[in-house]
Amino acid sequence: MIHEVLARPVPGGAAAAGGALAIRDLHKSFTIGGAPRTVLEGINLDIRPGEFVSIVGASGCGKSTLLRLIVGLDDDYRGEIRLDGERVSTTSLDRGIVFQDHRLFPWMTLAQNIELALRNTDVPAARRAQIVAEHIALVNLTGFEQAYPHQLSGGMAQRAAIARALVTEPKLLLLDEPLGALDALTRVRVQTELQRIWMAQRSTMLMVTHDVEEALYLGDRVVVMAPEPGRIRRIVEVDLPHPRDRAALLHRLKDEILAELTAAPGGPSNLVHLPGREAR
Amino acid sequence: MASTALRAPAAPAPRRQSPLASLLAPVVLLALWQLLCLSGVFPPQVLVPPSEVGRTLSQLAETGELQRHVGESMARLALGFTIGALAGLAFGAAIALSRLAEAALAPFFFAVWQVPVIAFVPMLVIFLGIDEQFKVAIVVLAAFFPVALAAFDGVRGVPGAWLEVARVYRTRLPDLVLRILVPATLPAVVTGLRVALTRAWVVLIAAELLAADSGIGQMMEMGRQMFRIDVVLAGVVVSGVIGFLLDRGAKAVERRASRWRTA
Numbered sequence: 001m002i003h004e005v006l007a008r009p010v011p012g013g014a015a016a017a018g019g020a021l022a023i024r025d026l027h028k029s030f031t032i033g034g035a036p037r038t039v040l041e042g043i044n045l046d047i048r049p050g051e052f053v054s055i056v057g058a059s060g061c062g063k064s065t066l067l068r069l070i071v072g073l074d075d076d077y078r079g080e081i082r083l084d085g086e087r088v089s090t091t092s093l094d095r096g097i098v099f100q101d102h103r104l105f106p107w108m109t110l111a112q113n114i115e116l117a118l119r120n121t122d123v124p125a126a127r128r129a130q131i132v133a134e135h136i137a138l139v140n141l142t143g144f145e146q147a148y149p150h151q152l153s154g155g156m157a158q159r160a161a162i163a164r165a166l167v168t169e170p171k172l173l174l175l176d177e178p179l180g181a182l183d184a185l186t187r188v189r190v191q192t193e194l195q196r197i198w199m200a201q202r203s204t205m206l207m208v209t210h211d212v213e214e215a216l217y218l219g220d221r222v223v224v225m226a227p228e229p230g231r232i233r234r235i236v237e238v239d240l241p242h243p244r245d246r247a248a249l250l251h252r253l254k255d256e257i258l259a260e261l262t263a264a265p266g267g268p269s270n271l272v273h274l275p276g277r278e279a280r
Numbered sequence: 281m282a283s284t285a286l287r288a289p290a291a292p293a294p295r296r297q298s299p300l301a302s303l304l305a306p307v308v309l310l311a312l313w314q315l316l317c318l319s320g321v322f323p324p325q326v327l328v329p330p331s332e333v334g335r336t337l338s339q340l341a342e343t344g345e346l347q348r349h350v351g352e353s354m355a356r357l358a359l360g361f362t363i364g365a366l367a368g369l370a371f372g373a374a375i376a377l378s379r380l381a382e383a384a385l386a387p388f389f390f391a392v393w394q395v396p397v398i399a400f401v402p403m404l405v406i407f408l409g410i411d412e413q414f415k416v417a418i419v420v421l422a423a424f425f426p427v428a429l430a431a432f433d434g435v436r437g438v439p440g441a442w443l444e445v446a447r448v449y450r451t452r453l454p455d456l457v458l459r460i461l462v463p464a465t466l467p468a469v470v471t472g473l474r475v476a477l478t479r480a481w482v483v484l485i486a487a488e489l490l491a492a493d494s495g496i497g498q499m500m501e502m503g504r505q506m507f508r509i510d511v512v513l514a515g516v517v518v519s520g521v522i523g524f525l526l527d528r529g530a531k532a533v534e535r536r537a538s539r540w541r542t543a
Contacts, residue, residue, distance in 0.1 A: 091447050103445050107463040117449045
């Protein structure tokens with residue numbers, strides 16, 4: 001497995017120069033029905049270059065909002081988000097994102113969809129076709145260059161979306177439940193693919209998911225978030241080498257995190273991890 | 281065995297009926313019409329038999345009169361539709377893209393849209409007379425509103441998710457317009473164009489009936505004044521066939537434009 005990965009031509013080579021994400025005292029609120037509502041509160045997170053970090057949490061804990069802030073689609077926040085020291089205020093080709101729905105344009109072929117991402121880069125036009133082909137190969141879709149999105153299966157479309165996100169060689173790739181809409185078998189396959197791609201690419205990746213096993217399988221660390229307001233509850237180190245198999249080693253951690261996610265708010269296990277709330 | 285052999289060639293277009301089936305209704309109608317004429321209930325000057333209408337049509341075509349009228353009407357339609365559709369596109373896109381333009385213009389636009397285009401005829405005749413400008417103007421009006429509305433809906437209907445993709449890849453404005461906004465709005469706009477085209481044709485014939493010196497409508501009006509009901513009916517047939525063909529042609533274009541949507 002590892003030899004296969006290394007033997008493969010790597011698009012962009014070692015892109016891992018940079019890609020350190022630092023989040024400090026991040027606070028975000030929306031106004032809903034005239035009243036402000038806090039969605040994210042006191043988020044502090046440091047991600048090393050080339051690291052794969054998973055975020056899990058119940059729905060409504062603001063994990064997708066967090067990714068939108070990091071990618072720069074929303075700049076209305078307090079606190080700081082810095083990528084390699086530079087404050088995030090808008091979108092940038094340094095930060096890519098894969099959404100839960102693939103968001104490929106239905107009137108473009110797979111190759112045209114991926115090429116669109118390169119349009120505002122200084123990559124010479126002659127090189128673009130080659131780079132697109134390399135990334136289609138990276139996600140194992142060679143032969144489908146001229147296919148339209150409706151001709152691809154869900155898993156293929158999502159892999160195409162991953163290729164589009166990687167084609168600009170972002171230092172940081174954000175994945176917003178990218179496999180959430182896939183069936184269980186396809187999901188496992190694309191997880192394996194994603195691990196291979198990450199090992200080949202070595203860019204920093206931050207993935208939101210609600211699947212604890214997926215988070216553990218891929219992540220060097222798993223950030224567990226709690227809802228209302230969204231905050232980080234615990235960060236679990238997954239000290240296992242990549243590529244991983246889905247063996248028993250992950251099970252203990254999985255049970256631990258599931259216990260964390262399903263614990264009643266304010267229950268005793270909560271107090272253990274959040275000493276700040278013991279005063280209540 | 282026999283049934284599968286029969287069904288196999290039809291497989292590529294399973295639900296399409298033979299084109300002969302669509303001819304059934306007109307043929308039956310023509311037959312009833314002819315029979316009613318032969319029965320002698322109405323005088324032949326009032327209810328002209330279809331055979332007579334056919335003869336009149338071929339006579340009109342021989343003298344070149346029919347071609348001249350059809351040509352005049354089509355030229356007005358082409359000019360008026362082009363102006364009206366372009367103006368409608370620009371207007372619809374503008375009120376969809378600019379909140380200010382929408383606030384200022386949209387309520388007025390939707391109010392005026394409720395007025396039947398024919399109701400503008402008296403005013404237009406006063407201002408423009410009954411010459412070319414009047415007929416082109418009425419076509420412009422008839423085409424403008426459906427296209428403007430379709431452009432507005434089309435642009436507003438572009439999913440925010442696609443615009444976010446463009447933001448993430450920092451797509452430049454020309455690429456955003458040509459590669460994303462235009463293809464995304466095309467199906468709605470083409471539907472609007474089709475509706476506008478058939479409406480414009482109907483309104484043009486009506487306007488020509490009221491005031492014109494040439495065109496299919498005028499040919500019918502002259503026929504009425506000279507009690508040539510055969511000429512009037514010939515005009516009905518010709519305008520109907522042209523309207524039908526315009527709609528069919530526009531539908532073919534529409535299908536091509538929205539291929540990605542139905543696929």
